[in-house]
Amino acid sequence: MSFPLRRVPVAEFERVLMDLDDAHDRTRAFASLTRINTLYMVTRAGSGHLGSSFSACDVVCHLLLNELSEPFSTQGDVYFSSKGHDVPSLYAALTGLGQLPEEQLHRLRRLGGLPGHPDVGTPHMPFNTGSLGMGVSKAKGLILADRLLGRARRVFVMMGDGELQEGQVWESLGGAARHRMSELTLVVDHNKIQSDTWVRDVADLGDLQGRFESYGWGVLRCDGNDVEALAKTFALRAEQFPDAPAVLIADTVKGAGCATFAATSMPDDEWRYRFHSGAPADEHYLAAHQELVASAESVLETAGLPPLRLVDEEPRATAPPSGRRLPEVYGEVLLERAADDPRIVALDADLVLDTGLVPFSRTYPERFVEFGIAEQDMVSAAGGLAAGGLLPFVHSFSCFLHARPNEQIYNNATEGRRVVYVGSLAGLLPAGPGHSHQAVRDVSAVGAVPGLVVLEPANADEVEAAVDFCLTARESVYLRLVSAPVPPESARIPAQPLQLGRGRTVREGGRTMAVGSGPVALGQLLRAAALLEADGIDLRVVNLPWLNRVDVDWLAQLAAEADTLLVVENHYTHGGQADTVARALLEAGLPRLPAFHGLGLTEVPVCGTEEEALRAHGLSAGQLADRVRTLTAARTH
Numbered sequence: 257m258s259f260p261l262r263r264v265p266v267a268e269f270e271r272v273l274m275d276l277d278d279a280h281d282r283t284r285a286f287a288s289l290t291r292i293n294t295l296y297m298v299t300r301a302g303s304g305h306l307g308s309s310f311s312a313c314d315v316v317c318h319l320l321l322n323e324l325s326e327p328f329s330t331q332g333d334v335y336f337s338s339k340g341h342d343v344p345s346l347y348a349a350l351t352g353l354g355q356l357p358e359e360q361l362h363r364l365r366r367l368g369g370l371p372g373h374p375d376v377g378t379p380h381m382p383f384n385t386g387s388l389g390m391g392v393s394k395a396k397g398l399i400l401a402d403r404l405l406g407r408a409r410r411v412f413v414m415m416g417d418g419e420l421q422e423g424q425v426w427e428s429l430g431g432a433a434r435h436r437m438s439e440l441t442l443v444v445d446h447n448k449i450q451s452d453t454w455v456r457d458v459a460d461l462g463d464l465q466g467r468f469e470s471y472g473w474g475v476l477r478c479d480g481n482d483v484e485a486l487a488k489t490f491a492l493r494a495e496q497f498p499d500a501p502a503v504l505i506a507d508t509v510k511g512a513g514c515a516t517f518a519a520t521s522m523p524d525d526e527w528r529y530r531f532h533s534g535a536p537a538d539e540h541y542l543a544a545h546q547e548l549v550a551s552a553e554s555v556l557e558t559a560g561l562p563p564l565r566l567v568d569e570e571p572r573a574t575a576p577p578s579g580r581r582l583p584e585v586y587g588e589v590l591l592e593r594a595a596d597d598p599r600i601v602a603l604d605a606d607l608v609l610d611t612g613l614v615p616f617s618r619t620y621p622e623r624f625v626e627f628g629i630a631e632q633d634m635v636s637a638a639g640g641l642a643a644g645g646l647l648p649f650v651h652s653f654s655c656f657l658h659a660r661p662n663e664q665i666y667n668n669a670t671e672g673r674r675v676v677y678v679g680s681l682a683g684l685l686p687a688g689p690g691h692s693h694q695a696v697r698d699v700s701a702v703g704a705v706p707g708l709v710v711l712e713p714a715n716a717d718e719v720e721a722a723v724d725f726c727l728t729a730r731e732s733v734y735l736r737l738v739s740a741p742v743p744p745e746s747a748r749i750p751a752q753p754l755q756l757g758r759g760r761t762v763r764e765g766g767r768t769m770a771v772g773s774g775p776v777a778l779g780q781l782l783r784a785a786a787l788l789e790a791d792g793i794d795l796r797v798v799n800l801p802w803l804n805r806v807d808v809d810w811l812a813q814l815a816a817e818a819d820t821l822l823v824v825e826n827h828y829t830h831g832g833q834a835d836t837v838a839r840a841l842l843e844a845g846l847p848r849l850p851a852f853h854g855l856g857l858t859e860v861p862v863c864g865t866e867e868e869a870l871r872a873h874g875l876s877a878g879q880l881a882d883r884v885r886t887l888t889a890a891r892t893h
Contacts, residue, residue: 338391418450480506587612654679
């Protein structure tokens with residue numbers, strides 16, 4: 257990027273709030289300024305969700321400026337987003353109102369900055385969201401607490417229309433009606449697109465108004481990008497539904513506010529919305545910025561106010577990590593194997609692009625099933641497919657795949673159904689989205705399921721070997737795929753056939769050994785080994801891709817050659833690979849054991865850049881080298 261990024265200083269927000277007398281013009285201008293700064297934040301961060309932020313922006317700005325009573329008081333009305341993707345625009349609006357420090361605009365998705373999804377550590381974020389479907393339930397609990405403690409306030413919740421596919425949403429509605437929760441207003445950002453494609457093509461919502469009414473909710477509907485329509489519709493809420501929870505179905509456009517991002521600009525035959533996540537290309541940034549500034553200045557000019565004053569900021573200098581991404585490689589391999597194996601069917605939960613399944617879905621549409629944001633339904637259906645003689649490959653982000661349908665995974669296991677679960681976005685990295693999307697408890701959560709092998713490949717060659725293992729394994733497999741680019745050290749690990757429970761040395765060395773799996777842990781260990789060479793420490797690095805299995809004979813031979821054995825994990829340590837290895841060592845009855853140490857995550861993962869996150873959790877190459885130095889010094893003394 258060879259040009260500066262431009263943002264709106266807080267003083268301009270203050271000018272709009274003070275000098276525009278008409279409430280609708282004030283909200284329109286404020287929303288335009290909010291979108292400009294949202295664009296700045298996401299572009300500078302290199303990732304984020306523009307489409308969802310822009311579609312919800314007018315509703316958010318109307319609520320903050322006109323609807324909520326004392327929203328920044330502990331006793332005032334409460335607003336939060338259940339869908340979470342729209343949080344950049346909420347941050348930008350709060351900053352414009354002086355409720356977040358202006359310098360935090362530069363620190364979206366950075367350590368100590370503004371997380372990629374709402375987090376209670378940020379002011380005015382009452383709940384952590386990003387894992388979908390929880391919003392109404394959390395609001396109900398808050399309202400029940402208010403009633404018990406004598407507080408009187410309203411609660412407003414934003415949900416996405418794709419989010420309505422999550423079963424918990426519908427579980428939560430009946431109780432709110434039964435308790436006559438007139439304090440509760442749900443807003444559905446009905447932009448018709450979930451993630452990258454149309455809701456109607458994934459799991460159509462049908463008669464949305466009728467569905468809510470059947471649960472006893474009042475229903476309102478309007479154009480959610482028209483501030484006048486929003487004002488009129490919210491004014492009807494208490495009058496029409498004084499004793500019931502109500503939902504406002506806000507018909508919005510994903511990317512609303514500028515033609516560049518607006519879904520209405522998509523060709524009729526286009527299935528993919530290109531601005532769901534990630535930073536825009538330079539040409540799209542420039543076009544959108546120009547459109548947004550023109551929109552704001554149109555309001556200012558009509559009111560006879562001076563033009564908008566913007567601040568130039570240097571773009572972030574750090575280049576994004578480069579390298580192949582394993583889900584993409586996996587998709588190519590699965591497609592190749594499917595040509596020769598008609599048993600293979602692929603199931604997806606609204607993440608066809610991120611899980612590498614686009615080629616498969618196009619080549620074998622009859623063998624591809626899109627379930628939408630409904631992981632429990634998908635996993636149980638996989639059990640049925642397996643019972644029918646097929647081999648289902650089940651896909652989602654690992655943070656959702658291991659957790660939401662955990663009981664269904666266990667049920668499939670008790671029936672002896674052979675299923676391959678493929679969890680992308682596994683581990684600490686990328687850390688930008690925040691802890692709702694960092695799958696670091698998946699290994700412990702599924703590792704104890706009988707007949708389920710947890711496997712994490714290190715690079716493209718090992719992904720191919722892993723898919724081949726899945727096709728012939730007697731047990732089910734949980735294939736854990738890191739979505740961050742594979743570092744060059746891990747990419748260079750040569751391919752070898754996989755043997756269940758056995759690892760292999762990927763860097764020869766002395767009697768100090770480090771065991772890891774996957775591109776992140778192994779990449780950092782190989783870098784650490786290079787750093788240790790200067791100290792005369794010859795670290796042997798071992799790749800053990802099996803996270804809940806270890807061959808005792810292989811491990812006994814490895815232990816006999818080690819004085820110190822360190823296991824480094826890209827997930828929580830409790831119930832992880834180090835626990836599996838340590839137990840096997842103790843139960844093997846060996847005459848001599850090496851000094852054993854496990855190192856991994858023990859706290860909620862941080863949001864930030866790759867280097868920030870690795871350092872925060874003690875997993876960077878330099879920190880691993882320091883740990884080995886300490887262990888080596890302790891042994892020699």
